[in-house]
Amino acid sequence: xxxxxxxxxxLLAAAVLVVVACRVARLPPLLGYLVVGIAIGPHAFGWxxxxxxxxxxxxxxxxxxxxxIGLEFSLPKLFTMRHLVFGLxxxxxxxxxxxxxxxxxxxxxxWRHGVILGGVFAMSSTAILAKxxxxxxxxxxxxxxxxxxxxxFQDLAVVPLLIIIPALAxxxxxxxxxxxxxxxxxxxxxxxxxxxxxxxxxxxxxxxARQKSSELFVLNVLLITLxxxxxxxxxxxxxxxxxxxxxxxxxxxxFRYQVEEDIKPFRDVLLGLFFxxxxxxxxxxEVWSHAGWVVTVLLAVVAAKALLIAALSxxxxxxxxxxxxxGFSLSGAGEFGLVLLALAExxxxxxRQIAQISLAVLILSMLLSPFVVERGDRLVRxxxxxxxxxxxxxxxxIAIQTMSAESHVIICGYGxxxxxxxxxxxxxxxxxxxxxxxxxxxxxxxxxxxxxVFGDAARRxxxxxxxxxxxxxxxxxxxxxxxxxxILALVRELRPGLPVVVRTLDDVDxxxxxxxxxxxxxxxxxxxxxxxxxxxxxxxxxxLNRVLKHIRDTREARYSLFRGFFQGxxxxxxxxxxxxxxxxxxxxxxxxxxxxxxxxxxSLLGVEVTAIRRHxxxxxxxAPETIVAxxxxxVLRGTTEQLEAADMYLLQGSLGRRRGRASSAGGRxxxxxxxx
Numbered sequence: 318x319x320x321x322x323x324x325x326x327x328l329l330a331a332a333v334l335v336v337v338a339c340r341v342a343r344l345p346p347l348l349g350y351l352v353v354g355i356a357i358g359p360h361a362f363g364w365x366x367x368x369x370x371x372x373x374x375x376x377x378x379x380x381x382x383x384x385x386i387g388l389e390f391s392l393p394k395l396f397t398m399r400h401l402v403f404g405l406x407x408x409x410x411x412x413x414x415x416x417x418x419x420x421x422x423x424x425x426x427x428w429r430h431g432v433i434l435g436g437v438f439a440m441s442s443t444a445i446l447a448k449x450x451x452x453x454x455x456x457x458x459x460x461x462x463x464x465x466x467x468x469x470f471q472d473l474a475v476v477p478l479l480i481i482i483p484a485l486a487x488x489x490x491x492x493x494x495x496x497x498x499x500x501x502x503x504x505x506x507x508x509x510x511x512x513x514x515x516x517x518x519x520x521x522x523x524x525x526a527r528q529k530s531s532e533l534f535v536l537n538v539l540l541i542t543l544x545x546x547x548x549x550x551x552x553x554x555x556x557x558x559x560x561x562x563x564x565x566x567x568x569x570x571x572f573r574y575q576v577e578e579d580i581k582p583f584r585d586v587l588l589g590l591f592f593x594x595x596x597x598x599x600x601x602x603e604v605w606s607h608a609g610w611v612v613t614v615l616l617a618v619v620a621a622k623a624l625l626i627a628a629l630s631x632x633x634x635x636x637x638x639x640x641x642x643x644g645f646s647l648s649g650a651g652e653f654g655l656v657l658l659a660l661a662e663x664x665x666x667x668x669r670q671i672a673q674i675s676l677a678v679l680i681l682s683m684l685l686s687p688f689v690v691e692r693g694d695r696l697v698r699x700x701x702x703x704x705x706x707x708x709x710x711x712x713x714x715i716a717i718q719t720m721s722a723e724s725h726v727i728i729c730g731y732g733x734x735x736x737x738x739x740x741x742x743x744x745x746x747x748x749x750x751x752x753x754x755x756x757x758x759x760x761x762x763x764x765x766x767x768x769x770v771f772g773d774a775a776r777r778x779x780x781x782x783x784x785x786x787x788x789x790x791x792x793x794x795x796x797x798x799x800x801x802x803x804i805l806a807l808v809r810e811l812r813p814g815l816p817v818v819v820r821t822l823d824d825v826d827x828x829x830x831x832x833x834x835x836x837x838x839x840x841x842x843x844x845x846x847x848x849x850x851x852x853x854x855x856x857x858x859x860x861l862n863r864v865l866k867h868i869r870d871t872r873e874a875r876y877s878l879f880r881g882f883f884q885g886x887x888x889x890x891x892x893x894x895x896x897x898x899x900x901x902x903x904x905x906x907x908x909x910x911x912x913x914x915x916x917x918x919x920s921l922l923g924v925e926v927t928a929i930r931r932h933x934x935x936x937x938x939x940a941p942e943t944i945v946a947x948x949x950x951x952v953l954r955g956t957t958e959q960l961e962a963a964d965m966y967l968l969q970g971s972l973g974r975r976r977g978r979a980s981s982a983g984g985r986x987x988x989x990x991x992x993x
Contacts, residue, residue, distance in 0.1 A: 331357055332589055344687060347445075347652060350589045351680050354596020379591055379656050381584035383557040384542050386472050387564020388577050398466050405463060405633050406470025409647075412625055413439035426671070429485050433661045434675060436478045438618050440651035442683055443468045449690050450646075458756070460642035463630060467647060475653045479558050482660050502552045514545075514566040522572050535579045541567070542580070557656070588652075595655050598662075599680065603673045615678045619685070623648035641697045649686030650679040725749055727788050729774035729804060730795035731758060731767075734820060738794060739767070750783050775803040777811070785812050793819045796841070798826040805833040814902065814930065814950055836930070847871060898927065899960040901967050903949045909967055915941035917967075924955040924963040 335349030417435030418428060446464055455461040480503050518541075525537045542563045549559030567576050604611055627644030631637070658679065662672045689696075725748040728735045735751055742749045751769040753759050762769040772779040774793070785791070791808060793801045801819045808815055816836040821827065823842045830838045847868055854864045903910060909917060914926055929939045930950040945951075953963055 327357060331593070332586075336589075346589065347442075347592050348684055348687075350592035351596040351683070354593035355599050355601065355680075356596075357593075358597030358599070377556075377583075377587045379557050379588070380542065380546050380560040381580060382588050382591075382652070383475075384560040384564040384580060385577065385584055386475075387561040387566075388568045388573055398462075398469065400633075401463060401466025402470045402473075405629060406467045407474075408629050408632075409467050409626055410436075410439045410471060410474045412629065413622065416621060416625065429666060430671065433482060433485065433657070433666055434671075436474070436482075437654040437657050437661070437675060437679070438622065438650060439474070440471050440654040440657070441468060441647045441649060442651040442686060443472065445649070445651075445683070445686050446646055446690065449687060455754070458754070459635065459639045460646070463635065463639070463643045464646050467626070467643075471651065471653065475657070476558060476561060478657055479660070482657060482666065483664055485661075485664075485666050503558070505552075514562075515569070518566045519570050522567075522570055526572065531579075534575070538567075538576050538579055539583070592652070592655070595659065595676070596680070598659075599676050600673055603670070604677045607670065607674055610674050611677045611681070614674060615681050618650075618678060619648045619682055619689075638697050642693050645693045645696055646690050648682070648689060650682040654679050723748075723787050724789040725784060725787070727752065727774075727780070727783050727785065727791045729791065729793045731755075731762060731769050732795060735792075735794035736762075738792060747789075752779060752783060775800045775807075777807050780804070780807055780811065785815070788812070788815060791815060791817045793817065796820050796822045798830065801826075801830060801835075802833050805830065805835060809834045814948075816900075816930075843871075899953045899955075899964065900930075901951050901953060901964055903945060903947055903951065904968060905947055907947070907968060909945050910947050912945055913941065914939060914943050914945065917945070919953070919963055919966075922955070922962050922966070923959045924953050926951055927954050928952040 331353040332350070335353045336346045339346045339349040414432060414435030417438065418431035421427060421431030421434065446468060450461050450464065480500070484498075522537070525534055542560055545563040546556040546559035549562070550556045567573055623644040625644075626647050627640040630640035630643045635643070655676075658667075658672065658675055661667050667675070726742055728738060728749055728751040731739070731751040731753040735753070739749055739751060749768060751762075751767070752772040752774045753762075753769060754771065754773055756771060759769050759771045770783075772783065774780060774783075785808070791804070793804055798821060801821075805817060805819070808817055817834060819830050819835045819838050821830065821838055821840050823840055827838045827840060851864055851868060854867070919926060926939055928951075929943065930952070931946065931948070951967065953960055955963065
């Protein structure tokens with residue numbers, strides 16, 4: 318399969334399959350690209366030959382990656398995090414290169430190898446770590462801020478390394494001169510681009526934007542990015558350096574976010590191609606023949622990097638647990654390490670054997686990185702005895718807050734949705750306790766007198782400390798299906814029957830969450846569409862009563878718990894006559910146990926069974942032949958008087974008393990459209 322079309326088809330098919338597989342496995346796609354490159358490359362199945370054209374096209378992936386990094390380069394952001402970025406981050410990169418120099422001297426590899434390999438292995442994966450920290454809601458945690466600060470300096474450190482590595486390709490006699498020439502070239506080129514670019518970039522983008530053509534806007538972004546990359550390449554520097562500068566210039570304009578969205582498809586596709594070509598370079602036969610060295614170097618690099626970063630974090634005043642989490646998370650390699658290694662190999666600075674071993678170590682450490690981060694807490698608790706004390710203090714603080722709480726609501730997450738829910742509960746004088754993982758938010762809310770504590774609601778001990786066994790209900794107010802499923806599993810184990818309401822973004826996970834025991838799942842996309850439909854129909858002249866009927870019918874079909882609350886009851890109606898819901902647990906020895914719903918004849922009381930919760934799993938509208946079992950929670954709909962009669966009948970089984978109440982309550986029709 319050596320034809321141009323065959324080559325494109327193989328690359329596209331591999332890319333599509335690997336992205337789907339990685340999305341399903343919740344892994345970063347770049348890891349899959351590396352594996353596919355290894356499989357289809359010339360050293361494995363040989364489906365794609367190693368061609369200069371493919372590698373040259375893949376270099377543009379690095380160009381657009383550096384352009385994206387330049388867009389994120391913000392002087393105010395750097396100033397805010399200056400202690401972490403230029404303190405801890407710089408110390409990490411410099412220390413890694415120093416350790417690599419010592420190891421290279423001990424192995425008699427030469428100082429050039431020490432500098433290059435130190436820079437290569439000092440890098441960690443921004444794509445992997447930022448994604449996982451965001452999923453675990455740890456971006457604002459102490460170790461999360463340290464990780465982001467170090468990653469930011471690593472991204473900046475790539476720029477001088479892109480200048481130094483080509484200069485190291487020269488001989489020893491000309492090294493000083495080559496470095497000096499490269500520095501002068503870089504200074505002249507960057508000064509010219511930055512000074513001239515600052516004056517021209519904003520008015521030029523305004524001129525292009527006024528044409529109101531999205532096609533022209535994207536072409537302009539591509540032109541500027543590739544033109545500046547060409548200029549630095551002609552100056553003897555790298556393509557990536559010019560792209561980084563282009564991103565810096567555009568980041569100072571108001572078009573930054575639009576440019577970032579427009580460039581993202583090109584960046585992701587070409588960057589994926591770059592990682593495929595990196596995988597194609599790995600010679601499995603060469604790696605297998607030096608498997609001992611690969612394993613040894615992998616273990617040494619991961620362990621040394623974790624210990625070094627943890628030690629530096631401690632020097633900068635972090636707790637032991639925070640330092641270890643930072644070290645474990647950053648112990649893996651990164652995408653820029655692959656970029657620097659490819660540049661060094663292309664320049665002939667590294668021989669083939671060392672390059673292959675290093676490439677294998679980089680790929681393996683990136684494959685291991687997500688699993689190390691996922692199990693970081695277990696590793697920290699194993700190695701840090703103080704972590705148990707800190708965890709105990711957290712649980713103690715939660716227990717103090719909820720010690721006197723009874724029949725309260727546990728709110729998991731205190732973002733905007735959680736805070737709005739808390740205000741509604743306060744107006745009804747319903748006690749609540751909120752759990753949140755953002756220390757700044759918890760501190761501010763607690764200072765304002767809110768009942769909020771720091772804690773991960775997906776942990777068993779946190780839920781118990783929050784009074785799960787005494788709670789009236791639990792609400793997951795953030796849209797994270799994975800975390801919600803963990804909470805539902807804990808609730809099912811510790812407190813079967815406790816009603817749990819879960820928030821989600823769309824309808825994708827509704828069935829899974831319901832099967833896991835959620836009493837109700839609120840999808841934001843439905844509520845948003847209802848509000849859009851409401852305003853649109855009213856603006857089109859549809860009468861208000863018909864609009865409200867459409868909304869009511871949709872909500873009744875979607876939210877069975879709301880049935881009876883959207884019946885147009887007038888404000889002046891007596892609350893006792895308003896239709897509401899009521900839950901009744903069938904106690905041991907109740908006379909109705911073993912009977913089908915049809916035999917209970919609850920309709921004679923004017924009461925409808927809207928749902929049955931059994932073993933913490935809630936069914937929809939139950940069938941008439943459903944048999945009542947001990948421990949069932951029956952959700953009834955009716956007026957206060959009707960529900961009192963049904964409650965007495967279900968718990969005591971007094972048929973005569975039921976008939977007496979039925980004559981006075983069952984036949985009444987108050988005209989409010991109570992019937993479903």
